[in-house]
Amino acid sequence: MLTDRLAPVFEEPACATNRAKTDAQKRAGCKAKGPTPGAAAGGCAFDGAKISLQPIVDAAHIVHGPIACEGNNWDNRHSASSGSDLYRRGLTTDLTELDVIHGGEKKLWKAIRQAVEKFDPPAVFVYQTCVPSLTGDDIHAVCAAAAERHGRPVIPVEAPGFVGTKNAGNRLAGQTLLDHVIGTGEPETTTPTDICLIAEFNIVGDLWQVKPLFDALGIRLLSPITGDARYHEVTYAHRAKASMVVCSQAMVNVGRGLQERWGIPYFEGSFNGVRATSEALRTFARLLVEQGADADLIDRAEALIAEKEAEVQRQMEPYRATLEGKKVLLYTGGNKAWSIVQTLQDMGMEVIGTSVRKSTDHGKARAKDLLHEDKKLFGAIPAGEMFRMLKDGEADIMLSGGRSQFVALNARRPWLDTNQERHHAYAGYEGFINLAKRMSLTLNAPIWEQVHSPAPWEEGYTA
Incomplete structure (x- = not known):
């Protein structure tokens, strides 16, 4: 039942908002302000699930619903890829009025087969939307049969828009990963410094400005969830030694799930700005040492932080007068x-x-x-x-x-x-300078002096 699958997400114990609710409020779900009927795009549970999983760049993402659901959601976030562009393809079953009458399961079966034959992805994600959920299409049965037929995971993402807000969809996507993906694969090797980043979506390359910091410390990003991710990387996230939830409202349930099921400690952090980035590096170093990494990792992290913070101060000089x-x-x-x-x-x-x-x-x-x-x-x-x-x-x-x-x-x-x-990417130390530069350019743009000057027909105008 859909309600049974929604319950763990709506009662998420790691969410402070849910902890403060009564039992009746928890059963009502994440609907303090639900989606607006007839809204053109975004804000629903489907939208939240799609933007959370779509950055798995080598998977096929099929939207089972009317074409407008995929059209309004496609590429609405600038999640960048260093490889495959399959995630940028808009794949949908394009349900019509006749499919509402006769059912859309056969159409979904054909869509999965077409995606597999054309793109040969390692996995297929199928997103349930409002219309087929209301008409009763059983995407779980179709996905199970298709997975057996095509010899690869075909994963149902049951997050129709009417069940709640975008945030609810984020967590339903995270629950889908816990139920169907994480723990199904094994890495070729493991190290004492393997980490997982949760709810980091590599918006315009944010992740690429942070990963070199990990590389410099010998920390391996084992599983990005889900920015610039490959499907197999997500399958073995359970082998990480520590994890960080970047956007806690989106996928805090994944951090808690990794901790409860596999004993992986997690913390909430950010890469926005110098202090937050330094704090994240320090916390990762401490957690990894507690999990068995070399004790000198903490000292090396402090040395790197000192070097990067000094470099930031030097690069900030041209922008200080403006800001x-x-x-x-x-x-x-x-x-x-x-x-x-x-x-x-x-x-x-x-x-x-x-x-x-x-x-x-x-x-x-x-x-x-x-x-x-x-x-x-x-x-x-x-x-x-x-x-x-x-x-x-x-x-x-x-x-x-x-x-x-x-x-x-x-x-x-x-x-x-x-x-x-x-x-523009604003993550990490490099992103701090990028943001300072963009704000300086914006504040110094000549247009502001012009729009605040008198118009030719106003008193005080000078040619």
């Missing part, structure tokens, strides 16, 4: 709600407020410690209030996702994308 003292409104969520606050403060900027939407209690507490005032922690800000804050000059620049960019631009204030639609 020092500037006020920032940060409207994002998740671990970015506190980790980017750290980043901006390290640049000498003042954060007037940060959104703690989708943040855990741990993240909210860290944001409060950094900003020292509850009033600087926001939930959702109405567009009108956001416009007023920017128009009145309470902030010099806003950092957010693309949906709120036009509020800033209408207020004639600089704006920079820090969400998944961005085109």
